[in-house]
Structure formats: C-alpha cells, structure tokens
Amino acid sequence: MKKTGLICMVMVAIIVLSIPFGISGCAGGPDGEAEEVVLRVGSTRPFSTTNKFSDYWYGVLSGITTHDSLIKLGPDMQPVPWLAREWHISEDSKTFTFTIVNNATWHDNTTLTAEDVKFSIEYYRDRDPQAGWMNDVISSVEVLDGNRVRLSLNRSYGNLLTEFMTYTAVPQHIWSGVENPLTYNGTDRIVGSGPFRLESWDPAAGKFVFIANANYFGGKPKVDRLEVYVFGTMDALVMALIRGDIDTWWDYSGEFPNTYIPPLLVSGKIDFAFATFLGVPAALGFNDQRSLTNNITFRRAVTYAINYSQIVDLVFGGYGTVPTYGFSPSTHPNHNNTIPRLACNRTMAENLLNSIGVIDSDSDGWREFEGAKVTLTLLTRSDSISMLRSTEMVASDLKAIGLDTNIVALGSAAWRTRKDAKNYDLVFFRGTPWGMLMHAGHGSGYFDSRRTGAGVLFNLNNAEYLATCDARLATAIPGEQAQLDNKLQQLHGELLPGIALAWIESTYPYRKGWENWVVDHIYGGVVNSFSWFTVTRGQ
Numbered sequence: 001m002k003k004t005g006l007i008c009m010v011m012v013a014i015i016v017l018s019i020p021f022g023i024s025g026c027a028g029g030p031d032g033e034a035e036e037v038v039l040r041v042g043s044t045r046p047f048s049t050t051n052k053f054s055d056y057w058y059g060v061l062s063g064i065t066t067h068d069s070l071i072k073l074g075p076d077m078q079p080v081p082w083l084a085r086e087w088h089i090s091e092d093s094k095t096f097t098f099t100i101v102n103n104a105t106w107h108d109n110t111t112l113t114a115e116d117v118k119f120s121i122e123y124y125r126d127r128d129p130q131a132g133w134m135n136d137v138i139s140s141v142e143v144l145d146g147n148r149v150r151l152s153l154n155r156s157y158g159n160l161l162t163e164f165m166t167y168t169a170v171p172q173h174i175w176s177g178v179e180n181p182l183t184y185n186g187t188d189r190i191v192g193s194g195p196f197r198l199e200s201w202d203p204a205a206g207k208f209v210f211i212a213n214a215n216y217f218g219g220k221p222k223v224d225r226l227e228v229y230v231f232g233t234m235d236a237l238v239m240a241l242i243r244g245d246i247d248t249w250w251d252y253s254g255e256f257p258n259t260y261i262p263p264l265l266v267s268g269k270i271d272f273a274f275a276t277f278l279g280v281p282a283a284l285g286f287n288d289q290r291s292l293t294n295n296i297t298f299r300r301a302v303t304y305a306i307n308y309s310q311i312v313d314l315v316f317g318g319y320g321t322v323p324t325y326g327f328s329p330s331t332h333p334n335h336n337n338t339i340p341r342l343a344c345n346r347t348m349a350e351n352l353l354n355s356i357g358v359i360d361s362d363s364d365g366w367r368e369f370e371g372a373k374v375t376l377t378l379l380t381r382s383d384s385i386s387m388l389r390s391t392e393m394v395a396s397d398l399k400a401i402g403l404d405t406n407i408v409a410l411g412s413a414a415w416r417t418r419k420d421a422k423n424y425d426l427v428f429f430r431g432t433p434w435g436m437l438m439h440a441g442h443g444s445g446y447f448d449s450r451r452t453g454a455g456v457l458f459n460l461n462n463a464e465y466l467a468t469c470d471a472r473l474a475t476a477i478p479g480e481q482a483q484l485d486n487k488l489q490q491l492h493g494e495l496l497p498g499i500a501l502a503w504i505e506s507t508y509p510y511r512k513g514w515e516n517w518v519v520d521h522i523y524g525g526v527v528n529s530f531s532w533f534t535v536t537r538g539q
Contacts, residue, residue: 037223037537044230045057045251061228066190066192100112117169121138195218238264272509277433282387283431283498286427292358306394314393319504367403379426380428381429408424442488518534
C-alpha cells in the first residue's frame with residue numbers, strides 16, 4: 001500500500017476488543033463538573049424517516065446507536081457478544097441457543113427479556129419482507145429457563161450468526177400491536193435498548209441528536225451527545241470537517257474518497273485511521289450466457305489483459321493492493337493465501353485468445369471470432385466514480401490486445417435491470433463488506449446462479465461450486481468452515497465468474513484531539529458501536 005509521507009507519520013490508536021464495554025469517564029469542567037463530550041459526525045447518506053424498518057439508512061444508523069443485535073462482528077472478524085452474552089450451536093448446526101444479558105432495559109425503562117428477543121425474531125420472520133429467508137430457515141423460537149432463547153431450524157445453517165448481526169431487537173410491548181412495520185409512524189418507534197437514545201431528528205436541517213443511555217447494560221458511553229449531520233455532497237462535508245463544524249465522517253460499508261485527502265492534509269487539522277476494506281470496491285463479472293464470456297479460456301485471457309497496479313494507483317490513489325484470483329480480501333476469515341495474485345501479461349492474453357480462434361484475421365488491429373469483429377459490451381455504474389474510471393481503464397487494456405469495447409454506463413436502477421436481463425458481456429460491480437459475508441461467504445452470494453438481488457450476478461452454475469456453497473451453509477463447525485472457505489476461493493480462481501480489480505485500504509479522517517478509536521469499517525469506520533466505549537477527546 002502506498003501512502004504519502006505525511007500520512008505515514010499519522011499515529012492512530014486502533015483497539016481490538018473481545019468484549020466492547022467498559023466504565024466511561026469524562027474530563028472535568030472549569031468548576032470541577034463533568035464536561036459534556038459531544039461528537040459531531042457528518043454523512044452524505046439520505047434519510048427519510050426514523051422508522052428502522054422502512055428507511056434502510058436509518059436502520060443501519062440505529063444499529064450502532066439506539067438498537068442492539070444479539071451479537072456483532074468484531075474488528076478481528078470474530079463474533080462478539082452483545083445482547084447475547086453467550087451462545088451454543090448444536091453439532092448438526094440446526095439448534096442455536098442464545099443466553100440474553102440480564103440487565104438490559106428499553107429506553108422507556110421497561111426490562112428487556114428473552115421474550116422480547118423471541119418476539120423480535122418472529123416479528124422479522126413474519127412481518128418484515130426483507131427477512132423472508134427466515135421463513136425457510138427458522139422452524140420455531142422458544143424461551144428457556146435462565147434467560148435463554150432457542151432457535152430450531154428446518155435445516156442446518158452455518159451462516160446464522162452472521163445473518164443475525166444485522167437484525168436488532170425491538171420491544172414487544174410496542175411492536176406487537178403493529179401489523180405493518182413499514183408504515184408505522186408512532187413516536188415510540190424509536191425506542192430501543194442501545195447505548196444512545198434518539199432525542200431529535202430535523203429533516204429540514206438534516207440533523208440527528210442522540211443522547212447517551214446512562215442505564216445501558218454495557219455501561220454509559222464515553223460520548224455524552226452524538227450529533228449526526230447530513231450533507232448533500234462530499235464537498236460540503238469535507239469543508240465542514242476542515243472548518244471544525246464536524247469531527248469525523250460516517251458511512252456504512254463505504255470508502256472515503258481518496259481525492260479529498262490532500263485538502264484535509266493541507267489543513268493540518270485532521271488525523272487519519274486506516275483499515276483494509278473488507279469489500280471489493282471495483283470488480284468485473286462475466287456473462288455466462290454469451291458465446292465468448294462463457295468460455296473459461298477467454299475469461300482468463302481477459303484477466304491477463306488488465307493492468308491492476310494502474311487501477312490501484314490511478315483510481316484508488318495507491319491506497320491498495322493487487323487482488324488474488326480468490327476474490328475476497330485477506331482480512332476475511334479463512335483467507336486462502338496459496339492462491340496467486342492477478343497479473344498483467346498481455347502476451348499470455350494474446351496467446352490464449354489465439355488458441356480459441358479469437359484472432360485478427362484481416363490485420364486491422366481488431367480481433368474477430370467466427371468471422372465477426374469482437375465488440376464487448378461493458379456494463380457499469382454511472383453513479384460510482386471509482387467503478388466508472390475502472391471500467392474506462394479496463395476498456396483501454398482490452399483494446400491493447402485487439403478487443404473492441406462499448407461502455408454502457410447507467411444509474412443504479414437501470415444498471416440493475418440490464419444486469420438482471422444479462423444484456424452485457426462484462427459487468428462492473430462492487431462487493432460490500434456485508435455482501436462478501438452473505439450466503440456462503442467470500443463473495444459467493446454474488447455468483448451462485450440460484451441467488452437473486454440488487455448486486456447479484458447469478459452467473460455460476462457449476463455443480464461443484466453450488467455443492468460447496470451448500471456444504472458451507474450447512475455447517476457451523478469452524479474446521480469444516482475453514483476447509484470449505486478455502487475451496488470456494490480456489491474455485492473462484494478456477495472458474496472465474498468474476499475478479500476483483502483492486503483491494504484497498506480505507507481511510508477514515510477525524511479532527512485532531514480525538515483518540516482511541518476502534519476502526520471497524522463494517523459498522524462505519526471510526527464511528528461504530530465499539531468506539532463509543534473507548535474514544536476520548538483531548539483538551
């Protein structure tokens with residue numbers, strides 16, 4: 001990874017915790033009174049309501065502020081106890097038993113019980129259309145003695161813990177009377193059990209105010225007041241950060257644009273934290289229904305044509321590395337470090353194309369196949385600068401070996417429609433951190449031909465691959481998971497449904513004076529559930 005000299009000098013406290021909670025403290029004021037610690041966070045994500053069920057982005061924000069999940073994914077990529085202080089999984093991975101903490105309360109001072117957890121799971125399963133997978137997996141939910149909740153599954157499901165990291169508990173006494181959670185607008189919809197309670201949301205001003213929960217079961221956060229400001233553009237957010245109007249930036253599973261780092265450095269008022277991005281910021285997928293792109297030799301030739309180092313340098317400012325054929329970054333559990341890195345070798349690319357009859361027969365500089373000039377349709381996103389620039393660079397690389405291209409750049413909705421219709425040869429997409437963890441992990445959810453979804457390519461129907469996905473989903477035994485994780489990555493390199501174009505280092509800016517952040521880019525860089533109990537503000 002390349003960094004400027006100034007950034008290399010930045011010292012950042014990165015704390016990895018197995019249990020996130022601790023007793024908070026704060027600096028004394030001028031009269032010996034505790035000084036209120038206010039953290040001001042900027043974001044460009046759109047918010048429309050404080051109903052966590054109907055507003056995706058507020059649902060994400062509430063998951064690190066007002067609402068708690070049973071477990072969380074720690075910065076070391078291992079499950080961390082949260083509302084569930086411990087859990088047990090049966091050998092057949094069909095029974096999951098969670099022991100709920102005894103001292104949690106809702107923000108209205110009602111005790112949070114195992115009955116609330118049971119209700120929440122059943123409520124998501126039965127009422128939330130985005131949790132439809134639970135109907136296929138969860139057979140029954142029971143409350144046992146000792147504040148325990150037992151889930152019995154219809155089939156073995158090894159990814160249940162990961163799935164449950166994204167679902168937060170809701171109070172039964174409020175939601176039991178709500179038939180449709182997506183349309184509920186009662187003022188009590190904001191009640192959770194989290195480390196903060198929502199005090200106000202001003203849509204016109206684009207401002208949230210959260211107040212620390214003094215009765216939180218994990219201890220009061222070190223931040224007394226959390227203010228989240230919504231900006232229309234990154235330009236406006238960065239200027240606010242330089243001026244001191246905000247202290248840091250938040251985005252869920254996103255990357256801070258490296259083009260904004262120079263002005264932050266010049267200001268002299270910003271420090272930076274770094275972490276390897278768990279997702280894939282730019283990737284290329286192949287259409288399995290076209291006569292050339294369904295040919296593995298042709299796909300391998302394309303992989304040799306691309307200058308990956310140039311993409312890392314020019315698109316991501318040198319903040320990254322060239323990926324391997326395994327697709328998922330090295331930060332993922334059970335990373336297969338035996339898989340070779342992608343490499344630009346245009347002689348190899350040309351030889352492979354020649355071997356399958358993709359040749360320049362008339363010496364005009366363009367290759368033909370079965371008598372027709374090859375022109376590849378490259379489908380990409382016009383609303384993602386990094387993806388669009390990566391596409392343009394790949395198009396240039398392909399033309400260097402005689403393959404003409406036609407770039408089709410569309411907004412996300414139109415991109416999705418054309419992607420689902422398989423109206424392309426090569427498609428450019430990104431893998432979010434959670435997307436990389438979903439299904440059988442390691443990006444398999446993007447390629448499994450049986451899958452559907454906004455970013456899913458469903459372009460790999462290989463029997464061995466599908467069987468490996470199924471086997472991985474059927475076990476929660478760590479040793480078996482490791483073997484299958486390694487095999488999935490190996491098959492990505494052999495079958496080539498898609499390749500990562502870059503793995504990157506995420507950069508998280510914050511105002512000087514703040515220290516002891518936990519860096520966790522799944523939940524929002526330095527702004528996350530773990531930082532509330534470690535971050536400190538200097539004088």
